[in-house]
Amino acid sequence: MADIKHNDSDHRLEVAETPAPSSENPHDNNNKGKTKKKRVASVDVFRGLTVALMILVDDAGGEWPMIGHAPWNGCNLADFVMPFFLFIVGIAIALALKRIPDRCNATKKVILRTLKLIFWGLLLQGGFSHAPDKLSYGVDMKLIRWCGILQRIALAYFIVGLLEIATQGAQPKELPPGRLSIYKLYFLHWVLGGCVLIVYMAVLYGTYVPSWEFKVQNTESADYGKILTVACDVRGKLDPPCNAVGYVDRQVLGINHMYLHPAWKRSKACTEKSPYEGPFKKDAPSWCWAPFEPEGILSSISAILSTIIGVHFGHVLIQMKDHSSRLRHWIIMGVTLVVLGIILHFTDAIPLNKQLYTFSYVCVTSGAAALVFSFFYITVDILKLRYLFLPLEWIGKNAMFVYVMAAEGIFAGFINGWYYDDPHNTLVYWIQKHIFIGVWNSRRVGILLYVIFAEILFWAIVSGILHWLGIYWKL
Incomplete structure (x- = not known):
């Protein structure tokens, strides 16, 4: 979802050129004062983790309710997926729009990508696409579902992307001294966040x-x-x-x-x-x-906050030039958000609620995203243990492809369209029953292992092959 870039001809997300601090490599005098571009692999790994989590909670959540969505108040594993998507979209926006030679052209691209997200959202969740275990196709326009995951991402991307374009060039090339300088530098982003929160709270209460x-x-x-x-x-x-x-x-x-x-x-x-x-x-x-829209209008307005926090992390990545400064800022902010959200929830001030996208929910999930991203940044980009997370990185580089084919069940639906004698006698059901459920003599364990190995790992391998071939599905 966060495969957002300014230059459509380059699938790489690159950070700004940063000089290597002498304290990190005191013996290399040749690198002093030089700049270097490199891909931030932790962005792809985090995005890949988010897509993998979506597959896990959607396909195994029915057997394991503790990882599925909380029925109302509370926060289970599945409830972290949407905020994680929005968070990494924010980081990608900051990286993709860090240089804008033509504001008009950049605006056109943001609008076009927004429309593409809405189109795919309606196609996948509006009712056109059948479920993996059903063979019908089509939608009653009287019952079409207008909102969905991609539509929410489209709204957040559109608002924050346009703000990023509008404020580009207002910041100095070098970050001024001071602990709050990064907030002052992007003051208008926080003004927007405050306005979003005020409107949401006013309407909600x-x-x-x-x-x-x-x-x-x-x-x-x-x-x-x-x-x-x-x-x-x-x-x-x-x-x-x-x-x-x-x-x-x-x-x-x-x-x-x-x-x-x-x-x-x-x-x-x-x-x-x-x-x-x-x-x-x-x-x-x-x-x-009764029906209820978990990706509805008011809750999607609140969801913009998750992307604003994500774009702030992208700004930190661009403006702060050394690992320790970035990590210190990210971790302090992440812990603060988590603690604030927990306090709001357990004091009954504002409950954690994904369906309503409450402020406490924004705090806890964005703080968690901050800490998880910091962990990946340390292990992948600093310690260079990238190989440990290659499957997630491959998924992250083809996130849209894996989301459509796996998370939305398009590939499984196609396979289930070919059956022998009975619609339930398909390759997918045979694999589930005889290789996973039957071997472990447990439907719950079998389904969980099926999702991990036959879905997540399978699509990681497919994504790895596509990466090797240089094929990426971008919007």
């Missing part, structure tokens, strides 16, 4: 949410076609049925264009099998059957 009705669209439900009512008439609530995030989406997108399988259906209020999926309780509240 200030919007009156009336009672509402919906028609059950789940064809597998006994209540299919029924009109159910959800009682609200409140302001500032953050529960599943009566929050402002859902209200804005219902008013703007239309309730028929929202996601039909929100994570809250696995909550204790809806099913006794929580956190697993299961039949609803007889006394389950009506909202358990």
